[in-house]
Amino acid sequence: MSARPDLAFEAAGGESTRTAVPQRSRLPALTLLLGALAVVALLALAAAAWWQQARVPFQPGAPGATYAVQLQNGQMFYGVLRRQEPGYLELAEVYYVQAYTLPNGQPGNRVVSRQKNDWHGPTTLSIPVERIVYVETVGPDSPLARLIAQDKARAPR
Known part of the structure; x- marks a missing residue:
């Protein structure tokens, strides 16, 4: 061995x-x-x-301008940008468009103020950024801007 x-x-x-x-x-x-x-x-x-x-998926601009915000569920809100943080966007003077039918059968739309028409009278709307699809500026001369201005003019002070 x-x-x-x-x-x-x-x-x-x-x-x-x-x-x-x-x-x-x-x-x-x-x-x-x-x-x-x-x-x-x-x-x-x-x-x-x-x-x-x-991350902030958009840079809408300076606070004080009116923006259109579309959510993932299809809802659209229009309001004045109050503040933008990494996790959410806050709008004031918030409106949405409501469709209706005229007595003659023609479709119509109206802008609805959340503060004046929602039962709880919200003054702001905080939206989580993960729920936002896009944000766009509302043109100052757009039909929507004119309707919002008319609604504000009718508002009791």
Whole structure:
């Protein structure tokens, strides 16, 4: 028999055999690599979620102008931008358009003030940015702007 376990020796039947050299297991290194990749993936997901929450998907402009805001459910609100934060947009003097049918069957639309017509008389509307599809400026000479101005002129002070 040989003193070195990895050298061949003659067995009783004349066959040459080799003793197995113990190999280092690759399992701990593989486990460490997979763990590191999982940590990196979780950090990337957390960063993406934070970025999605913190980002402002639009830059409507300075407060004080009137904007149209469409929500994911299709609702449209029109109001004066009071403030814009990373997580929400706040409108004041909020209106929406309500469709109706005239007695002769013709369709019509009217602007409705939330403050004057909603039962709770809200003075502002805070909208989470993740619910907003888009924000547009309402032109000062647009039909909507004229209807809002007419409604404000009729408002009792």
